[in-house]
Amino acid sequence: MKRALSIYIHIPFCVKKCAYCDFLSAPASPEIQEQYLHMLMQEIRQKAAIYADKYIVKTIFIGGGTPTAVSAELLCCMIEELYRQFSVDKAGEISIECNPGTVDACKLIQYRKAGINRLSIGLQSTLDRLLRILGRIHNYEQFLETFKEARKAGFDNINIDLMSGLPGQSLADYRNTLQQVL
Numbered sequence: 001m002k003r004a005l006s007i008y009i010h011i012p013f014c015v016k017k018c019a020y021c022d023f024l025s026a027p028a029s030p031e032i033q034e035q036y037l038h039m040l041m042q043e044i045r046q047k048a049a050i051y052a053d054k055y056i057v058k059t060i061f062i063g064g065g066t067p068t069a070v071s072a073e074l075l076c077c078m079i080e081e082l083y084r085q086f087s088v089d090k091a092g093e094i095s096i097e098c099n100p101g102t103v104d105a106c107k108l109i110q111y112r113k114a115g116i117n118r119l120s121i122g123l124q125s126t127l128d129r130l131l132r133i134l135g136r137i138h139n140y141e142q143f144l145e146t147f148k149e150a151r152k153a154g155f156d157n158i159n160i161d162l163m164s165g166l167p168g169q170s171l172a173d174y175r176n177t178l179q180q181v182l
């Protein structure tokens, strides 16, 4: 019997570096992004040659960086490669980290078609003042737009990232953010 496997895929590209970020991420040209994705697909094939017979994939998490900053065609191509190389549980969870300002309706529909069934949206705060301090590329309005489009595209499993303890963030600010998200 095959054992359960979870796969994490790291996409180390972002539109710009946030002020506080220690993650392995940076802006890169479309050419570099394409080269990286092709190397990733090569690695998927190499790993599959070792593990695919013994395991069934239950979850896939595509994180970063900002995976939604790369072309949806390339990203979906990489997911197809995973499906080709591994047995992936049809009921499994396939998540992608998504930042407002890097997706539109078309991209979200492509993700759903590729089998992604969970979004993790990096909101961080509903206050534009704090988003500016963090150096985020989005404002709250853009988050709302992204969330609405995600629902329309059929995502019914959405996680929202928030940050607490930020410089200049009061307890009331954080409570308001929680209330708005709820």
Ligand code: SF4
Residues within 6 Å of the ligand: 013, 014, 016, 017, 018, 021, 022, 023, 025, 064, 065, 066, 099
């Ligand atoms: S979007 Fe996330 S990974 Fe990218 S620079 Fe900002 S905090 Fe870092």
